[in-house]
Structure formats: structure tokens, C-alpha cells
Amino acid sequence: MGFIKFLGTAGARYVVGKQLRYSAGTWIQLSGVDLLLDPGPGTLLRCRRSRPPLAPEKLDGIILTHKHLDHSTDVNIMLEVMAELGHKGRKGVLLAPRECLEGDDPVVLKYVRKYPERIETLEEGRSRDVGPIRVMPVKHRHGDAETYGVILDSPEGKIAFVVDTQFFPELVEHYIGSDLLVLNVVLLQPRSGIDHLSLPEAAELIRTVRPGLAVLTHFGMTMIRARPQELAHRLSEELGTEVIAANDGLTVEAEHWRR
């Protein structure tokens, strides 16, 4: 039993700024553990408006992959609500890159750090456990932002989130063995100087990893104009692996990715 719900699928600043798609995070429930990945702008609202509603008080942990606004804006309010406003003491786990916690421009406010039970850094080669879920970070290349993709090793399989990154050959190796591969595909075509995956690069990852299911999300304008559902359908036929494009509110059940 488990599921993933995409509360938002917006990927680039324009799409986020205009709210052409919601920019809320992704809710993950595996083996009774509830996690939230990358609480971008509107995450609290999209949880409450979700049908059925997703109660942030039920969260066991929040994972922040990097500090960019479309991934982190709601992290502070979500930490507070996860801990039920602190009424019952500390609750939940926060996993985040060091730069989100320290340095010149930390996005996690200091006064909010009294809420979670544990705050741990994401670091390359160092896994972190939240109940029965092992979180394995993968170092990405995403401009100046310290960024990690994550693989969640769970009784429901290996669920990988290939978040913002430029493409580089070694990237693929890290994700081999994933049952579900979620890819942030901002661009329709590769564009130099923009540290985001394009559709052909995502296709290469899917071709090599061969997951049970691949889900495309985090779309920029070029992807949205080209109709993500149709692109995903074509990729499925080309690669012989099921590929779907996320919509705001899409729920994917564990049975769908299990092989």
C-alpha cells in the first residue's frame, strides 16, 4: 500500500509565477509513512484543498531537495503544521541540504527549527532513515544551488525523484534499479546554460534505468505548449516503458509501479 500525489507540477519561474500549474510539492505515502517533497508556493493550500484532504499534521517528514523558491517557499509553514503548531512538542523530520540550514541565505527560519524532532542534512553517499523508508540522496548539478535527487528505498519498491539538474552521464548510474522514476522535465529541448533536464535527456534516463513506471513533472512553458500527455504517450511507445505526464492532483498508486 502506498501512493504518490502530485500537488503541483509547475517547473519554471514563468509557470510558477503565473500559476499556470500549481507549484505545491509531492505527497508520498509508503508503508504508512507520510512524506512531503519540495513544498513550493501553495503547498499548504493544495493539501487542504486536496480531495480527499491531505492533513499536514499527519506528516512524518519533509524533504527539501534545494533552496530554490519553487521547491522551498512553504517549508516553514509546513514544518509548523506538521508539528501541530508545537502543541504536543517536537514532531517530524526535516531532511535538507546544508546550504538550506546554514550560510548566508538559509531558507529554513531559525525560529521554526524548534518544531521538528530531527533536522538532518542531505549529503552525497549518506542515507537517512524515516521509519522503514531509507532516503538516499544523489548529488545533482543545478547551478549554484546545492541540490540532491532522492531515492526512497521502501517496502513498496525504490521510488526515485530526479529533481532539478543538468544532464551528465554519471547521473544515470545512480538511478538504476528504481521501480518508479519521477523526472523534473522543464525543457522540451536541451538548452545550454540552463541547468534543467530536457525531454530527450529524460528519455535517455528512462531508456537506461527501465523503471516499472516513469512520471514526467515540473514542466516549463515549452513542455506545457507541447502537451505533456501526448509527449509521454509517444515516449512510452518509443521506449517500451510506461511513461505518464503528471497533472496537478495526479495520484499514482504503488500497484502501478510494482513489477
Ligand SMILES: [Zn+2]
Ligand atoms: Zn531549481
